[in-house]
Structures are given as structure tokens and as C-alpha cells.
Amino acid sequence: MTTKTKIPFFNGMTTKTKIPFFNGMTDKNTNYNMIKPKIVKKIVVKKEEKKKSDKPVSEKNKRTYNLIKGMHDILPKEEKYWKKIFHTAEGLAEYFQFGRLDTPILEEAGLYVRSLGRGTDVVDKEMYVFEDRDGTKVCMRPEGTAAAARAYIMHGLWNNPQPVKMWYWGPMFRHDRPQAGRYRQFYQLSYETIGSPDPIADAELIIVAYNFFQDLNIPVEVRINSIGTTEDRQRYKTELINYYRSKRSYLCEDCRQRISKNSMRLLDCKAEQCQPIKEEAPQIIDWLSEASKNHLMKVLEYLDELSIPYVLTPTLVRGLDYYTHTVFEFYATGLTTETAQSALGGGGRYDLLVEELGGKPAPAAGLSLGIERIVSTIKAFNEQNKTTWSGPTVDIFFAQLGDRAKSRVLKLLNELRRGGLKVAFNLYKSSLKSQMELANNYKVPYTLILGQKEVQEGSVIIRDMESGVQEIVDQKKIEAVIKKKLHKD
Ligand code: HAM
Numbered sequence: 116m117t118t119k120t121k122i123p124f125f126n127g128m129t130t131k132t133k134i135p136f137f138n139g140m141t142d143k144n145t146n147y148n149m150i151k152p153k154i155v156k157k158i159v160v161k162k163e164e165k166k167k168s169d170k171p172v173s174e175k176n177k178r179t180y181n182l183i184k185g186m187h188d189i190l191p192k193e194e195k196y197w198k199k200i201f202h203t204a205e206g207l208a209e210y211f212q213f214g215r216l217d218t219p220i221l222e223e224a225g226l227y228v229r230s231l232g233r234g235t236d237v238v239d240k241e242m243y244v245f246e247d248r249d250g251t252k253v254c255m256r257p258e259g260t261a262a263a264a265r266a267y268i269m270h271g272l273w274n275n276p277q278p279v280k281m282w283y284w285g286p287m288f289r290h291d292r293p294q295a296g297r298y299r300q301f302y303q304l305s306y307e308t309i310g311s312p313d314p315i316a317d318a319e320l321i322i323v324a325y326n327f328f329q330d331l332n333i334p335v336e337v338r339i340n341s342i343g344t345t346e347d348r349q350r351y352k353t354e355l356i357n358y359y360r361s362k363r364s365y366l367c368e369d370c371r372q373r374i375s376k377n378s379m380r381l382l383d384c385k386a387e388q389c390q391p392i393k394e395e396a397p398q399i400i401d402w403l404s405e406a407s408k409n410h411l412m413k414v415l416e417y418l419d420e421l422s423i424p425y426v427l428t429p430t431l432v433r434g435l436d437y438y439t440h441t442v443f444e445f446y447a448t449g450l451t452t453e454t455a456q457s458a459l460g461g462g463g464r465y466d467l468l469v470e471e472l473g474g475k476p477a478p479a480a481g482l483s484l485g486i487e488r489i490v491s492t493i494k495a496f497n498e499q500n501k502t503t504w505s506g507p508t509v510d511i512f513f514a515q516l517g518d519r520a521k522s523r524v525l526k527l528l529n530e531l532r533r534g535g536l537k538v539a540f541n542l543y544k545s546s547l548k549s550q551m552e553l554a555n556n557y558k559v560p561y562t563l564i565l566g567q568k569e570v571q572e573g574s575v576i577i578r579d580m581e582s583g584v585q586e587i588v589d590q591k592k593i594e595a596v597i598k599k600k601l602h603k604d
Contacts, residue, residue: 147222147225147226147229147265147472147473148223148265148269183299184293184299185290185291185297185298185299185300186298186299187298187487193490194506195504195505195506195507196490196493196494196504197486197490198507199331200304200331200490203327203331204284204304204327204484206330207323207326207327208282208306211280211306212280213280213282214279214280214281214282215281215282215283216263216266216281216282216283217283217285218262218265218266219256219262220255220286221247221253221254221255221256222253222254222256222261222265223251223253223254224242224252224253224254225252226261226262226265227242227254227256227257227258229261229471229472230260230261230264231257231258231436231437232435232437235377235380235435235436236434237257237258237434237435240290241289241290241291242254242255242288242289242290243255243289255288256287256288257287257289258287258303259283259303259307260307260437260465260481260483261437263281263283263305263309263481264309264468264469264472264479266281267279267309267310267469267477268469268472273310273474273477277309277310277311277477278308278309278311278316279308280306280308280309281307281309282305282306282307283304283305284302284305284486285302286300286301287302288300289301295453295491296456296457296485296487296488296491297457301485301486301487302486303486304484304486305462305481305482305483305484306324306481307480307481308320308479308481309469309477309479309481310477310478311478311479312466312478314411314413314414314441315413316480317443317463317464317480318413318414318417320462320482321337321414321423321425321443322418322423323482324337324445324460324482325421325423327484328445328459331489331493332496333447333489333492333496334447334449335445335446335447335448336424336425336426336445336446337418337424337425337426337444337445338425338426338431338443339411339415339418339425339426339442339443340399340400340429340430340441340443341399341400341407341408341411341441342379342438342439342440342442342463343399343402343404343440344404344406344407344439345439346404347399347402347403347404347407348379348402350402351397351399351402352379354397354402355379355382355397356374356378358395358396359381359392359396360374362392365389366389366392367384367386367388367389369384370384370386370389380434381396382430382431382432383430383432396430398429399429400427400429410440411440411441415427428444431443431444433463437467438464439465439466439467440463441463441464441480442462442463442464443462443482444458445458445484446458446459447496449496450499451499452495452499454491455492455495457485458485458488459485459489460482460483460484460485461482461483462480462481462482462483463480463482464480465480466478505558507537508537509537509559510536510537510538510559510597510603511538511539511559511561511562511563511597511601512539512559512562512563513527513531513539513562513563513565514540514547514550514563514564514565515550515565515566516565516567517545517566517567517570519567519570520565520566520567520569520570523565523570523590524540524565525542527563527575527590528540531594531597534598535603536594536597539553539554541553547564554580555580559580560579560581560600561577561578561579561580561597561600561601562578562580563576563577563593564577564585569587569590573589573590573591574587574588574589574590575593577596577597
């Protein structure tokens with residue numbers, strides 16, 4: 116009973132580009148396109164199955180389901196945080212002229228292996244990789260920068276005036292060790308500027324993020340460093356490896372592996388025993404070329420100009436391979452809880468990524484912020500300062516008594532909504548007392564009350580919530596009267 120429909124997707128997307136995964140990922144000219152569309156099957160529910168599902172659930176079928184480890188739900192009570200964060204991000208994107216980009220969750224795994232690099236935790240341990248039904252190795256995006264670079268190349272965005280500034284918001288997936296502030300599905304908000312080598316791009320991104328945190332009343336510090344060019348790093352790595360080899364016996368197991376696998380990450384180790392060794396380690400700043408040093412100095416000058424507090428952090432290297440020059444991270448300040456230990460966001464320059472993915476050279480910079488961590492930080496500050504975040508604000512409350520009143524209220528609510536008034540109501544409560552309690556919680560200045568009598572008379576009661584004074588007005592005039600009272604006319 117199934118029919119197969121082949122859905123054409125993008126023109127030119129019909130050739131099969133089979134990307135071998137771990138082997139053969141060294142071809143520099145590979146272009147990464149989006150994943151081929153799949154054949155969509157029409158599912159027809161058979162009659163007998165339908166019949167079965169109508170039967171009452173037997174005891175043995177009553178099982179409940181939990182979340183997959185590291186995943187989490189975002190419940191309606193969280194909405195006020197998520198909404199405010201999204202609107203803040205969107206407002207800043209508009210103001211600083213970042214255009215919205217949305218890319219798919221599934222990408223060719225090779226895109227990420229090439230971009231983030233083998234030897235990084237994300238590629239080696241955390242990516243959700245699987246074979247699609249047509250044999251393509253795909254992954255659930257662990258971040259969005261590689262996809263943004265892919266989109267920039269694939270859609271010829273280098274033809275547009277440069278740089279191209281884009282922002283995106285969406286879920287990312289990393290099979291991380293679940294712990295506070297670490298999820299396997301988490302949301303990121305990102306801003307990317309592709310097509311400019313100018314240090315102003317790095318500074319602008321930091322300024323956008325700094326404004327974002329200020330708008331949300333989160334005090335932050337920016338930790339910043341430069342990891343220079345590939346050549347700078349090559350010279351530095353030799354020094355770093357020599358130094359760490361000489362300390363090998365004092366290192367944690369991970370660091371011993373990192374010496375040959377991913378030496379820059381030695382500086383990122385959190386293990387207690389490695390801290391004194393890290394403190395004495397050579398610092399990359401001493402290995403930077405004049406041009407790289409100048410780039411960093413210029414970024415810092417811009418930040419000074421805007422009085423943005425930053426901390427030069429020589430051990431900051433970031434965990435992804437595509438970075439060059441400036442790297443930075445944001446941490447909350449003034450919090451005494453564990454929340455302050457994890458970065459709220461981070462980013463940097465990635466001058467070689469677009470070229471690495473087969474595009475024309477396009478120096479770039481970007482940053483991503485972790486939404487769950489930002490929500491936890493807001494909550495931690497609220498707890499520490501004994502403050503609360505109110506939910507959405509409404510203009511008035513509408514209470515009803517009786518069946519006929521309920522259906523009339525539905526009609527009036529619609530009219531008031533069209534008139535631009537934000538009205539709170541609850542059609543599932545029948546007692547006036549409980550509805551007035553709700554109205555008080557919303558802290559509205561006025562409540563409309565509609566009972567059977569008012570339905571018959573075509574009127575409504577307007578109650579001033581502060582004085583308790585009530586007046587009766589014609590239902591046709593509610594909008595005008597309320598708007599006048601709220602000075603919205
Ligand atoms: P990232 O440092 O890997 O950078 O992630 C950015 C932020 O995402 C982190 O600072 C953190 O707030 C959040 N985050 C990361 N992993 C998790 C997790 N497992 N659970 C919860 N939150 C998490 C990037 O992803 C780069 N794409 C940033 C960038 C954009 N660089 C250039 N452009």
C-alpha cells in the first residue's frame with residue numbers, strides 16, 4: 116500500500132558525491148554540497164492497525180518514556196527567557212546588519228571532519244555520525260560555522276558586496292559527557308562575518324556579543340588571545356611540544372595523547388596536575404609575526420575605544436582547528452556559582468576555512484553563544500540578587516462567568532486582539548475569584564468582567580484593579596474605552 120514519490124530538490128543536486136569518511140578526507144578540492152534529497156514514502160495506516168489503536172491501552176503497554184541522555188525539554192515556563200534572548204539577538208542582528216541564515220541539521224560528515232579537524236574532541240568523540248539510507252555519511256551539525264562557510268561557497272555569496280554578515284539560531288548536537296551546562300542537543304546563536312581580513316570585523320563581533328549580554332543584564336568579561344597564522348603556530352608548536360615532552364611523566368593521560376595528536380589543546384587542560392606545567396609553558400604571543408601582533412593590537416584598540424573590559428589570556432586556544440589570529444570567549448562575572456565556570460560563548464577568526472572547503476579565499480570571523488548556559492546564568496543572577504523575570508506583559512485581563520459569556524468572550528477577545536490589545540484570559544476557570552487572582556498575578560491595571568446579565572445587555576464591566584471601582588460600558592465601545600484608559604489611543 117505504499118507509493119514512492121521522488122521529490123526534486125535543488126537543481127544540480129542530483130549527482131551523487133560520495134564522501135569517504137575517515138579515509139580519503141585529504142582532497143583539498145572537495146566541494147561540500149547539501150545532502151541529497153531523500154525518497155519520501157507515503158505512509159498509509161492499514162484499517163486493522165487503526166482499529167487496534169482505538170482499543171483501550173492494556174496494562175502491559177503502559178510504559179513511559181524518558182529523554183535520551185544529555186537531551187532536555189524546554190517547557191513553557193522557560194519561554195520568557197528564550198523569547199527575550201531570541202528577540203535581543205534578532206534586534207542586534209538587525210541593527211548591525213547581519214542577515215538571517217538557516218542551514219539544515221544534517222550535513223555531510225566530511226564537511227565537519229575537514230572544518231573542525233581530526234584530533235579535535237568534537238570530531239573524534241562527539242559527532243553524531245551515521246550512514247544515510249543512500250550510503251552517504253552524514254552528521255547532525257555539531258556547530259554552524261562550517262555550514263555557514265559551505266552556504267557562502269555553494270550560493271556564490273562571494274559575488275555580493277563583502278563582507279557577508281549572517282546570523283543563525285538553532286540546535287547543535289555533540290555527544291559530550293553530560294554535566295552541568297553540557298548537553299548533547301543544545302542551542303547556539305551565532306554571528307558570522309565572511310569576506311574581510313579587517314580587525315574591525317573581530318571587534319564588531321565582540322561588540323555585538325557584549326551589547327547582547329548588557330541588554331540581558333549579564334555582566335561578562337571577554338577573554339582574548341591570538342593564535343596567529345599557520346606559520347606562527349608551526350614554530351610555536353615545536354617549542355610547545357619540546358617543553359611538554361620534557362614534562363611527560365607529570366602529565367595527565369589526555370595530555371600525553373595531546374602531545375602528538377593536538378598539541379595546542381595541551382593549554383586547554385583542566386586537570387589539576389597539569390596546571391603548574393601549563394603556567395610555565397611557552398606563550399604563543401612570543402611566537403607571533405609582526406603582522407599577527409598588529410592584528411591583535413588593532414582589535415584591542417577598538418575594544419579600548421568602547422571601554423569593553425577584556426583579559427588577555429595566553430592559554431586560550433579554542434577547541435576547533437579552523438581558527439587563525441584572534442580567539443575569544445565570554446564568561447559571566449560576579450557569579451559565585453558553578454555556572455560562571457563555563458564559557459557563555461566563543462569565537463574568533465577563521466581566515467582559511469572557506470578556501471579549505473573549496474571556495475575562493477575569504478577571510479572571516481564569527482562567534483557562537485550557548486543559549487542554555489545563558490538561561491542558567493540569568494537564573495543564577497536572579498537567585499543571587501533575589502530578583503525575578505516577569506513573563507510577557509499584557510494590557511488587561513478578561514474574566515467570564517457562565518457558558519454564554521464564555522462564547523461571547525471568545526468573540527470579543529478576537530476583536531481586541533485585532534485592535535492591538537494584549538489580553539490575558541482563562542476560559543477553563545469558572546469562578547470569578549480564581550480569575551481575579553490570575554488578573555492580579557498578571558498585574559494588569561484593568562479587568563473586563565462578562566456575566567450572563569452583561570451578555571443579555573450587550574455590556575461589560577471594567578474594573579480598576581487598584582481602586583476596585585467598576586463601570587459598565589457598551590461592548591461595542593470596549594476597545595476605545597480601554598485604549599483611552601491605557602493612553603494607547
Ligand atoms: P564553541 O566554543 O564550540 O564554538 O561553542 C560556542 C558555545 O556553545 C560555547 O561557549 C557554549 O556556550 C555552547 N556549547 C558548546 N557545547 C555545548 C554543550 N555541549 N552544551 C551546551 N552548550 C554548549 C563554536 O561552536 C563555534 N562555531 C563558534 C564560532 C562561530 N567560531 C566562529 N564562528
